[in-house]
Amino acid sequence: MLGLRRALLVLFALGILFAGLDVALVLSSNHEDQKVATAILGPLIGLSFIGTGVFAWWRRPLNRFGLLMTGVGFAWFLAGLADSNNATVFTLGSYVAPLYLVIVIQMVLAFPSGRLETLGQRVVIATAYLDALLVRLPFFLLGGDISNGASGRTPDNVFAITDAPDLAEVFDYTSMFVAVVVLIASLVLLVRKRNAATQPQRRALAPMLWTGFALVAFLGLAFLFDVLGLPNEMADVASLLALVAFAVLPFAFLAGLVRSRYSRAGAVGELIERLNNPEADRSLGLALADALGDRSLKLVYWRPSAGHYVTYDGRAVQLPAPGSGRAVTEVEREGIRVGAIIHDASLADEPDLVRAVAASAALALENERLEAELRARLDELQTSRSRLVEVSMFERRRLERDLHDGAQQRLVALSLQLGLAQRRLQDGDDRSAGALLDAARDELGRALEELRELARGIHPAVLTDRGLEAAIEALAERAALPVSLGEMPAERLPPPVEAAAYFVVAEALTNVTKYARASQAEVRIARNGGYAVVEVHDDGVGGADPATGTGLRGLADRLAALDGRLEVHSPPGEGTTVRAEVPCG
Amino acid sequence: MRVVLADDSLLLREGVARLLEEAGLDVVAQAGDGEDLLRKVGAHKPDVAIVDVRMPPTHTDEGLRAAAEIRDKHPDTGVLVLSQYIEEAYAMELLSSNAEGVGYLLKDRVADLERFIDAVRRVGEGGSALDPEVVSRLLGRRRQEDPLAEISPREREVLALMAEGRSNHAIATELVVTERAVEKHVTSIFNKLNLPPTVDDHRRVLAVLTYLKA
Numbered sequence: 001m002l003g004l005r006r007a008l009l010v011l012f013a014l015g016i017l018f019a020g021l022d023v024a025l026v027l028s029s030n031h032e033d034q035k036v037a038t039a040i041l042g043p044l045i046g047l048s049f050i051g052t053g054v055f056a057w058w059r060r061p062l063n064r065f066g067l068l069m070t071g072v073g074f075a076w077f078l079a080g081l082a083d084s085n086n087a088t089v090f091t092l093g094s095y096v097a098p099l100y101l102v103i104v105i106q107m108v109l110a111f112p113s114g115r116l117e118t119l120g121q122r123v124v125i126a127t128a129y130l131d132a133l134l135v136r137l138p139f140f141l142l143g144g145d146i147s148n149g150a151s152g153r154t155p156d157n158v159f160a161i162t163d164a165p166d167l168a169e170v171f172d173y174t175s176m177f178v179a180v181v182v183l184i185a186s187l188v189l190l191v192r193k194r195n196a197a198t199q200p201q202r203r204a205l206a207p208m209l210w211t212g213f214a215l216v217a218f219l220g221l222a223f224l225f226d227v228l229g230l231p232n233e234m235a236d237v238a239s240l241l242a243l244v245a246f247a248v249l250p251f252a253f254l255a256g257l258v259r260s261r262y263s264r265a266g267a268v269g270e271l272i273e274r275l276n277n278p279e280a281d282r283s284l285g286l287a288l289a290d291a292l293g294d295r296s297l298k299l300v301y302w303r304p305s306a307g308h309y310v311t312y313d314g315r316a317v318q319l320p321a322p323g324s325g326r327a328v329t330e331v332e333r334e335g336i337r338v339g340a341i342i343h344d345a346s347l348a349d350e351p352d353l354v355r356a357v358a359a360s361a362a363l364a365l366e367n368e369r370l371e372a373e374l375r376a377r378l379d380e381l382q383t384s385r386s387r388l389v390e391v392s393m394f395e396r397r398r399l400e401r402d403l404h405d406g407a408q409q410r411l412v413a414l415s416l417q418l419g420l421a422q423r424r425l426q427d428g429d430d431r432s433a434g435a436l437l438d439a440a441r442d443e444l445g446r447a448l449e450e451l452r453e454l455a456r457g458i459h460p461a462v463l464t465d466r467g468l469e470a471a472i473e474a475l476a477e478r479a480a481l482p483v484s485l486g487e488m489p490a491e492r493l494p495p496p497v498e499a500a501a502y503f504v505v506a507e508a509l510t511n512v513t514k515y516a517r518a519s520q521a522e523v524r525i526a527r528n529g530g531y532a533v534v535e536v537h538d539d540g541v542g543g544a545d546p547a548t549g550t551g552l553r554g555l556a557d558r559l560a561a562l563d564g565r566l567e568v569h570s571p572p573g574e575g576t577t578v579r580a581e582v583p584c585g
Numbered sequence: 586m587r588v589v590l591a592d593d594s595l596l597l598r599e600g601v602a603r604l605l606e607e608a609g610l611d612v613v614a615q616a617g618d619g620e621d622l623l624r625k626v627g628a629h630k631p632d633v634a635i636v637d638v639r640m641p642p643t644h645t646d647e648g649l650r651a652a653a654e655i656r657d658k659h660p661d662t663g664v665l666v667l668s669q670y671i672e673e674a675y676a677m678e679l680l681s682s683n684a685e686g687v688g689y690l691l692k693d694r695v696a697d698l699e700r701f702i703d704a705v706r707r708v709g710e711g712g713s714a715l716d717p718e719v720v721s722r723l724l725g726r727r728r729q730e731d732p733l734a735e736i737s738p739r740e741r742e743v744l745a746l747m748a749e750g751r752s753n754h755a756i757a758t759e760l761v762v763t764e765r766a767v768e769k770h771v772t773s774i775f776n777k778l779n780l781p782p783t784v785d786d787h788r789r790v791l792a793v794l795t796y797l798k799a
Contacts, residue, residue, distance in 0.1 A: 404669055419698045
């Protein structure tokens with residue numbers, strides 16, 4: 001940074017040196033008609049460009065705008081070489097004289113980024129350079145009149161290799177005609193630039209754009225009058241007005257800076273007032289949008305429990321990607337993230353301002369964040385509740401099906417066998433009646449067995465009577481693979497927590513048997529702080545996705561109803577860990 | 586009498602087949618789902634098809650849909666639908682257009698061998714068999730200005746048996762009265778309910794059901 005600063009100071013010193021040389025040239029010139037005016041105004045105009053350019057360069061080293069503005073200043077001094085009495089210096093000065101106009105148009109079109117952003121801009125500026133340096137060259141080579149209407153005797157045109165003034169004039173006209181086209185195109189591009197700008201951009205752009213517009217318009221008129229052969233006075237007036245606009249440009253740039261700065265600084269004060277006034281409009285987003293002059297501004301709120309941002313309605317949002325034209329400023333309160341402001345990327349040029357606005361709104365944002373959090377939770381609660389209803393419907397259907405296909409079917413068969421046996425008894429066939437009764441008793445046994453299984457699926461009695469450890473032991477014994485039990489809670493947990501933990505283990509073990517292709521599983525249940533932490537780990541193939549399948553999602557909903565949560569960690573090839581956390585109240 | 590039997594539970598199918606065989610009926614084929622049933626009914630043209638409501642693949646009302654198709658394509662084959670639940674809607678769906686050769690019984694009825702066989706035979710012969718449970722629910726419905734209130738308890742019994750699809754003879758046996766007495770009750774019931782007198786057993790089932798359903 002220090003290197004740049006020194007270099008820029010040297011550059012400015014160089015500018016002063018040039019200004020001095022310029023004054024010397026003007027004062028010694030034997031063909032300058034307006035010696036006093038030129039000697040005073042020339043250096044001032046050049047230095048105002050160089051000074052402002054160096055300041056802009058120092059402020060934003062990566063932005064090429066400062067470079068362009070400084071360039072305009074030096075090109076302006078180069079044009080001053082035409083005041084020299086030395087023929088070579090005079091001719092060179094006359095030749096490069098229009099260059100500062102080309103650079104200044106480039107600067108206006110490239111404002112504020114310093115880069116020509118559209119193809120149209122690049123084509124227009126490239127044409128301007130070609131026109132100034134190439135199309136005008138034959139005019140010099142053919143011995144054109146470069147005295148530029150000076151009353152005194154000007155030095156000779158040293159570039160002339162032949163004397164064909166009439167042919168030279170053709171190139172002079174061509175060059176002026178191209179200049180008119182370039183200037184008209186530039187006007188169109190300036191209008192487009194203005195229309196494409198966002199609101200906060202416009203505020204900063206306006207002084208520069210309007211002055212640039214005036215400059216280009218008067219310049220265009222001056223050339224046009226010349227091309228059309230209208231009286232010289234008209235072209236002179238237009239040229240003078242263009243010169244005024246040109247001279248104003250650096251100040252217009254500074255005005256743009258001040259305007260965006262000061263109007264925003266005032267806005268921060270207004271914002272604070274508005275936030276402290278209970279009767280004012282309550283929308284924080286709107287207040288911030290006004291303060292920063294960005295109508296497209298959006299507020300998002302941080303939800304620590306979910307780890308993402310939500311809107312005021314509680315819906316999750318994605319932050320805009322860099323380069324999308326939107327930028328994000330995070331808002332913290334007492335070191336804790338409360339939200340973020342999504343705003344126009346141009347505001348990122350004023351990070352201090354955005355932060356100042358954000359800081360003054362942090363408390364209000366924190367309040368709104370809490371509301372958004374509440375809404376988001378309510379929303380989740382609703383979906384989880386409706387999913388719970390769905391799950392319970394699903395479970396009822398499954399239960400009905402199990403009853404229908406199992407115990408009920410067996411009982412019908414049983415009653416049929418009893419009917420047959422009764423008939424045998426009536427017929428006096430005791431032996432086959434006995435065989436039928438044996439079969440009926442077996443059938444009854446199986447029906448009871450099925451009912452028992454079913455009842456356990458609804459709610460295992462052992463869980464109520466003996467607690468979690470005994471119930472989990474029973475699950476482990478019945479599992480189709482070896483299940484080892486780790487830590488278990490020493491004391492009883494609240495019944496809903498025990499039931500939730502039991503079903504997590506039951507569902508997880510069912511899934512292990514069905515999908516994991518595991519050789520063993522491990523279950524542990526620990527109390528950790530106010531939570532019961534249930535973990536079921538297997539050494540199977542992994543790759544389980546809790547989003548698919550009703551079993552795990554149903555469990556997640558059940559847990560959510562208890563304010564708990566379910567995590568499934570299942571990298572492919574590394575087994576699956578199902579982990580549930582349930583607050584113990 | 587030739588029977589095709591459809592139920593996805595092999596256990597029950599075998600049990601019912603055995604029972605039917607013992608009663609002297611001829612079980613010509615068994616099926617495990619609706620499609621299989623339709624194929625076998627088409628092939629064997631039985632007198633009666635006994636069909637479980639719930640069968641694969643959807644385990645919802647395959648049996649009912651198969652029954653409707655059998656009635657449509659093979660009008661000479663009676664259909665007796667068995668169900669583990671009583672759903673009046675199912676019963677009405679089956680019997681509403683034509684009660685001839687149609688039956689709807691609770692599955693448990695298979696245990697009462699005589700009555701079950703009687704129902705199978707009745708459906709096979711073009712009569713009807715409606716589960717007493719359905720009938721009693723229909724009779725038990727609350728109605729405004731209920732003409733059923735005027736019916737005597739005995740007449741109510743006769744009406745119920747009539748709705749089940751029993752013939753006068755069967756009703757007489759069941760209630761241990763003469764057929765003549767049953768006829769008298771029937772005429773009286775029809776008068777009280779403002780129904781046109783019908784001699785035909787099958788038609789009068791429909792008339793009674795239509796009345797009860799309304």
